[in-house]
Amino acid sequence: MGKYISRSRGRWAIRALQVFALLAVCWQANAGADIEGARVWPAPDHTRLVFDTSAPVEHNIFALNNPSRLVIDISNTGMDADFSSLDLSGTPIQRIRTAPRNGTDLRVVLDLNGDVQPRSFQLEPNQQYGHRLVLDLLGSGGASRSEEPARPTLSDNGSGQRDIIVVVDAGHGGEDPGATGPAGTREKDVVLRLARTLAEVIESQPGYTARLTRDGDYYIDLRSRTLLARRHNADLFVSVHADAFNTAQPRGASVFALSQRGATSETARWLARSENRSDLIGGSGGVSLDGKDDTLAGVLLDLSMTASINASIGVGDYVLRNLEQVTRLHKSGVEQASFVVLKSPDIPSILVEAGFISNPQEERNLGSANYRQQLARAVFKGIEDYFHQTPPPGTLVAWQKRQEGGGASHYRIQRGDTLSAVARDNRTTVRELMQYNGLSDDRVVVGQTIRIPAS
Structure with a gap:
């Protein structure tokens, strides 16, 4: 009988602990969250406002007119930050106001200088930030990007031939810092400096024009980077990154092209989305998928993808040969992966890992303006060598080759x-x-x- 009572009490004790734990979880969930800080990232065609929150939150957004305002109601949330120090210059936000609502909720009001299209989502914690509520104000920040393809840039030597267009993409940016080196160097900062240097080197060579996907500390989603390359009628897309590993030993530069698996998935994506059918393979003079049945469209995409991958590997080989003259290579050949920024079906695209930012020596190297200049010149020399062999028709480089x-x-x-x-x-x-x-x-x-x- 005593054993029975003892076991019964034990079960009741375990049950009580379980109930207590459940109540604790419920209390924590009902305790709410706090806004602990905020950041603003102005970009040419949007502004990103980020709220740091102590936990995930529920929110609702609606717009008001006359005057233009955006209201964000955040449930079960308090205010533990001061927005007065936020630099709102270059954004459509004139002022940020906050006030409690319904006792436990928080209302945030953005006074705007014009209408915007809001988009919101939440981000999980990463190495640098905790929970975040992100608000993108689309169609704001500066001159909007045109949906129309850019006109060809004619060379200034009077030949009437166009320049080769190279779009240079600095990885990460804004709320996405990329990898961080042992000394605190952020990938987004060093690759932007390298991309600007590479663009300057390209621009200094007759017959070439460079375009940057971003020229500041803001984020562009991966698909938009390839869309920018298409709008610029790019002959080549070069995305610049700095590699990282969980130990300090790996080092060396790498070059990536799209894998066949990535090409297959992208072809399927293009065929599945009807809005892509009106896009042109090859820009203004290319092949339209509009009106083509799935079989023919698939064949055209496969041919274009195959040619794009082959060209990417070709230019990547030339870039690696020249990078080897100024730095160690992590891999001697062009690697292939399913990076989203490489998935343009009609533009040769490469991703250059300039070195391992997780390696202390290479972190110091990438922080040197002189070293970045050497890297940029090596990358361009590879691009130049490739286009000298296979110049796009109608370009100054093709015309010069004929004159040889x-x-x-x-x-x-x-x-x-x-x-x-x-x-x-x-x-x-x-x-x-x-x-x-x-x-x-x-x-x-x-x-x-x-x-x-x-x-």
Whole structure:
């Protein structure tokens, strides 16, 4: 009988502990959260406002007019921050006001200088920040990016030929700091400096024009980076990063191109989304998927993806050869992965890991302006070597190559090419090209190499 009573009391004690633990969890959930701080990241086409919260929160957003305001109601949340020191210059936000609501809730009001399109979401804690409520004010911050493709930049030597466009992408930015080195160097900062240097080197060479996806400390989502490259009619997309590992030993630069698996998934994504059908492969002179059935559209995308990957690996090889002259290589060949920023089906794209920021020596190197200059010159030399071998038609580099003289040159068919366009760009005729290459008709395939007779 005594054993029975003892066991019964034990079970009741365990049950009481379980109930107490459940009540503690419920009390903690009902204790609410606090806003502990805020940051503002102005970008050319949006402004990001980030609230640091002590826990995940529930919120609701609505807009008011005359005057323009945005109201954020945050449930079961208190205020433990001072917004008066926030620099709101360059943003549509004129003032931020807060007040308690319904006893336990918080109302945040943004007084705006115009209408915006709000988008909100929450972020989980990372190495640098805790829980965050993110509010993007779209269509604000500066001149909005045009949806229309940019016009070709003509070279200034009077030849009438266009420049080769290289879009340089600095990874991370804004609320996304990337990796952090042992001495506190943030990847987003060092790659922006390197991207600016690379753009300056590119711009200094006749026949080349550089465009930056970001030129400040703000975040651009990965898909938008490739869209910017398309709007600039880029001939090449170069994304700049700094690698990291959980130990300090790994070091060296790497170059990545898109993997075949990544290409397959991207092709499926394009075919699944009807709005992509109106996009052009190869920009304004390319192949439209609009009106094509799935089979034909799939074939066109596969051909374009294959040509883009092959070109990416080709330019990556040249970049690695030149990087080896100024730094150690982590891998001697171009690696392939499914990075989202490399998934443009019609623009050769590479991702350059400039070194391991987690390695103390390479962190110091990347912090040196002289070292970044050496890296930038090596990357551009690789780009220049590649385009000297296979210059895009209609560019100053292609025109200069023809002026070098000699016998017939070779040209590999690019995205959007037609035989008539190739003939026009090379000062010859379709009939002469067909006879010179033994072609029975004027059809050409992406990746096909044809001979161009000397002028």
